Amino acid sequence: MLEGSTHQLVMIILHDPAYLNDLLAALLEAGITNATVVESQGMGRLLSRDMPIFASFRHMFAGSKSYAYTVFAPVEDPSVTEHVVALATDVLREAPPSDRGLVLALPVARFVDLSEVPGGR
């Protein structure tokens, strides 16, 4: 449990789901094994695409249209953050610019790894 943590939270917003596996492989290469991946949708896409024209059966299902993924990865060493940014840039370089998404690194005010909290079974 760290207060005044030096951790950073790397967030990668990926607009093309086809690159997800390559991106996760890149994170593994950078030594990150504890990332969290959530399905997400951009605001613009949600507004424009949730108005189906010819057919809407798929739109009955929540999460049936995962146009994007957001990857959260806590990183302790800032140099790893730089490595991740470089790898993500490399992986997504070949994607169309509008589908590349973005990478953010945020300072973490407090970091608690609950698996290391004593107690329980």
Next chain:
Amino acid sequence: MSLQLLILFLVIVLVALLGSRARRGRVRMWPLQRLLQTGTPFVFVGFLMGPQGFGLVPGGLLDQLRPIVILGFGWIGFLYGSHFEWRRIRRFGARMYGGGITESVVTMGVVGLAVYWVLPLLYPGMQEALREHVAVGLAACAGGTAPAGVFALTRQRGVSARDSELLRFFSAVDDLPPVLLLGVFFALWDVDGGGVASAPERLAMSVVLGTLLGLGSHLLLPSGRDSASHAFLLILGMGSLCAGAAEMLLLSPLFVAVLGGMVFANLSPRKEDIYGLMERREHTLYAVFLIVAGALFRWEAVRVVLLLAPGYVILRGAAKVAGAWLGTRGVLREGSVHGMLGTGLVFQGGMGLAIAVHLELNAGAAAGLFMTTVVLAVVLNDLIGLPIAVQALGRRRR
């Protein structure tokens, strides 16, 4: 294709692209935003471009653009069919499907019978075969609901969650009976008298063509992320080939493409990639159809403009209300659903408009009748459908 026609087509696509982008833009003025969300501006642009506007589009446009329109049918049908994947279908009970299909069938039945009855009054001396053709065609155009209108409605305050869910579900499945009717109708009805097979054989040919389209798309699809654009082109090519073959055999290209989309969605592991690529261009394709429809609109069909189209809108609206009532109370057995649920299903367009263009291609002596009626109905429902539905469904009157 002549240079003039190519330029014309490119202009239509450019207008559709720009218009689609404007629809997604951040227009804050509510009435303007609402208008841009509808298809009406595209119909108006098409009308201005058409022979009755500034004459930029020469007469007989549809015949000249026929190959491109057929390609559009392949796309629309495939996209529609690809929604119906078994693992999704089975998540709803049979009663839900029964409710949605009842709503659609009742609407088609009421509209078809009424049109059949009224046609001799408007067109004395109309041949029986043509009368049946127009009645069945306009019924098929009436059965479905434009999903965009329903989604706009269900975002409004005051519409209950269950009503919203049913509206969305009904609008998702109520195009199936019209597409099926169209497939059967084209198999039964020999458009030019040039058909070489019996009706059951022609229906079987439609099913075989659709299955081949889905199977072929699945088997020939390249694998790998890099080939997404190739895969998309392959699907477009397969869709065009099968829709073209259906057209040549005087079958329904829409019906064939819907079947192909269904087969593909249930076989291919790459369905999500392809679906995403096709859906991304859905707005532009629809805008092209709206512009073509606007260009084909005929003011001189006064009897249609003043009598048939307004009557069609009113009758279809009433039939939707009755159909939804029967579907929810009779089939779904849900007494708590709003009694006027059908007012939320009056939106017309999407598949209904594609069916109208399809029928217009083969209208013969009824040329102009389908497009003029349906275009007016689409515009009227776009303009008045939402306020009426909000007024009706926003309050808990049962």
